[in-house]
Amino acid sequence: MTDTEHSTSASPAESKSLSGAPSNAATPRQRGMRTALIVLVLLAVILGAALYYQQRQYQALHADLLRQHDDSVRQAEDTQSQAAQALALAKQQATQLEDLRNTLNSTNNQVQDLDQALQMMTDSGSDLMLLNDIDRLVTIAQQQLGLGGNVANAIVSLEAAQAQLARANRPSLAALQQTLNGDLDRLRAVVTVNVPALSAQLDELSGLVAKAPLLVPDAAAQPAPEPAATASSRAAVPAPAETTGWRHALSRAWGWTRNTAGDLTHDLRGLFDIRRVDDTAALLMSPDQALRFREGLKQRAVTAQLALMMHQPKIWQAELAQVAKSVDHRYDMHAESSRQALKLARDLHDAPIEVQLPNVDNTLQAIAAAREAAAAEDSQQDSGGDGSDPGNDASPASQSPAAAPAGKV
Structure with missing residues (x-):
C-alpha cells in the first residue's frame, strides 16, 4: 500500500521531470529556426529589392531606347524630307539649265543666221x-x-x-x-619725242630760275655760303718758334699786322665786287622787279612746255633762247645753280621736238582707186542684168516661129 502510494506519488514528479527535459532541449532548436527564418526573410527582402531595382533599371533603359528610336525615326523622316526637297530642287535646276541651254542654242542660231545674212548682204x-x-x-x-x-x-x-x-x-x-x-x-x-623727260627738265629749269641768285640779291635768291678765308688762313699759318726779347715782340707785331691786313682785305672784298656786266639794267632792278622777272622766266618755261605739247619748234626755240639769254645776262654766274640753269636752257633749246611724221596719203589714194573700181563693177553688173532680161525674153519668141512650122509639118 505504501509502495503503491509511493509510486503514485513519485510518478507525477517523474512525469514533470520528463516533460521539462524535452522543453529545454527544444529551445535551441527553435532559436535556430527563428534565425534561419529571419535570414530567409532578409534574403527575400534583399532579393525583392534587387529585383525591383533591376526592374526599374530595365524600365528606364527601355524608355531611353524608345526615345532614341523615336529620335532616329524623326531624324530619318527629316532627312528623307530634305532629300526629297533637294531632289526637287535639283530637278528644277536641271529644268532651268535645259531651258537656258535651249535659249543659248536658239540665240546662237539667230546669231549665225544674222552673220550669214550680213555676209550674204555684204557679198551680194x-x-x-x-x-x-x-x-x-x-x-x-x-x-x-x-x-x-x-x-x-x-x-x-x-x-x-x-x-x-x-x-x-x-x-x-x-x-x-x-x-x-x-x-x-x-x-x-617713227622715233617719237620723249615728252615726259623734256617736261621734267622744263620743271627743273623753272625751279632753278626761281631760286638762283641774280646779280642784285633779292629775297627769292638762296644765300651763298660765305668763305671762311680768315680762319683758314690763320689756321694755315704755322706758329712761330718761342723767342725772347726784341725778336719775340717783333714776331708778335708782324703776326698782328698780317692778321689785321687779312681781315681788312676780307671786309673790303665783301663791300666791293668788281665784275663785268653786259646788261646795265640788271644792276638797277628792285626786289619787286626781280620777282616779276623771275615770274616772267617761269612763264616762258610754261609757254615752251605748251609748244612741246603742240609740236611747235619755233616757239620752243624762241622761248628757251630768251630764257638762256636772260639767265646769262642777269644771273650771278658764280653760283652753281645759275650755271646749271644756263646749261639746261641751252640743252633744251638744242633738243629737237619736231619729228618728220609720215602720212597716209598712199592709203587714201588706194581707197579712192578701190572705190572707183567697186563703183565700176557695180555699174557693169547692173548693165549686164538689164541686158540679159531682153535676151531671155526674146529667145522664146525667136524659137516659137521655128517651132510653129515644125508643128505644122
Whole structure:
C-alpha cells in the first residue's frame, strides 16, 4: 500500500521531470529556426529589392531606347524630307539649265543666221560700205598726225582698219590692204619725242630760275655760303718758334699786322665786287622787279612746255633762247645753280621736238582707186542684168516661129 502510494506519488514528479527535459532541449532548436527564418526573410527582402531595382533599371533603359528610336525615326523622316526637297530642287535646276541651254542654242542660231545674212548682204552688194568704214578710220589717223602729231592714236585707227579688212577677206581689196600695211609699218618705225623727260627738265629749269641768285640779291635768291678765308688762313699759318726779347715782340707785331691786313682785305672784298656786266639794267632792278622777272622766266618755261605739247619748234626755240639769254645776262654766274640753269636752257633749246611724221596719203589714194573700181563693177553688173532680161525674153519668141512650122509639118 505504501509502495503503491509511493509510486503514485513519485510518478507525477517523474512525469514533470520528463516533460521539462524535452522543453529545454527544444529551445535551441527553435532559436535556430527563428534565425534561419529571419535570414530567409532578409534574403527575400534583399532579393525583392534587387529585383525591383533591376526592374526599374530595365524600365528606364527601355524608355531611353524608345526615345532614341523615336529620335532616329524623326531624324530619318527629316532627312528623307530634305532629300526629297533637294531632289526637287535639283530637278528644277536641271529644268532651268535645259531651258537656258535651249535659249543659248536658239540665240546662237539667230546669231549665225544674222552673220550669214550680213555676209550674204555684204557679198551680194558692193564694197562701198566697207570702203567707207576704212576711209573714215584712215581719215581719223590723218587728222591725228596732222593736227596733234599723235602717232599712237593714228596707229590705233590704222590697226582697226586693218582688222576690218582682214575680217572681210576680199580679194579685190588686197592692194588696199598691202598699202595700209606699208603705212602702218612706217608709223610704227617713227622715233617719237620723249615728252615726259623734256617736261621734267622744263620743271627743273623753272625751279632753278626761281631760286638762283641774280646779280642784285633779292629775297627769292638762296644765300651763298660765305668763305671762311680768315680762319683758314690763320689756321694755315704755322706758329712761330718761342723767342725772347726784341725778336719775340717783333714776331708778335708782324703776326698782328698780317692778321689785321687779312681781315681788312676780307671786309673790303665783301663791300666791293668788281665784275663785268653786259646788261646795265640788271644792276638797277628792285626786289619787286626781280620777282616779276623771275615770274616772267617761269612763264616762258610754261609757254615752251605748251609748244612741246603742240609740236611747235619755233616757239620752243624762241622761248628757251630768251630764257638762256636772260639767265646769262642777269644771273650771278658764280653760283652753281645759275650755271646749271644756263646749261639746261641751252640743252633744251638744242633738243629737237619736231619729228618728220609720215602720212597716209598712199592709203587714201588706194581707197579712192578701190572705190572707183567697186563703183565700176557695180555699174557693169547692173548693165549686164538689164541686158540679159531682153535676151531671155526674146529667145522664146525667136524659137516659137521655128517651132510653129515644125508643128505644122
